[in-house]
Amino acid sequence: SSGINAEYGGLWADAAIEKILTKHGLVVINRPGSKPEEFIAGHEICSKHADSILIADEMITNDVSSSILRTLIARGSSIRYLTVDAVCDYIADNNLYKEE
DSSP states (O other), rough: OOOOEGGTEEEEEEEHHHHHHTTTTTEEETTTTOOHHHHHHSHHHHHGGGGGEEEOOOOSSOOHHHHHHHHHHHOOOOBBBBOOHHHHHHHHHHOOOOOO
16 A cells, blocks of 8 residues: 555545654645644644654745645656656655556
8 A cells, every 4th residue: 555545635544644653753844835833733643743743944945745746646747857866766666656
């Protein structure tokens, strides 16, 4: 299982969120207009693991979101130059986010 919950527009499934926050932690980039603190406080799993979530301010504006990348991949489009090569390679090597 990829951990993606397609039923909710490609958002991470609760079990995947729990696993990521328990085993690894998470860095959230705070973009203009976003309110990550409010989201974390209102999300049962995220609030439970709030100490494992680092919120970093966006230093350089980047309007490419992970949702956009997942959508492009699902459509068969390239994400090269929209994110670093290591991410592109990892996604391709692990056959992630492709429609089934």
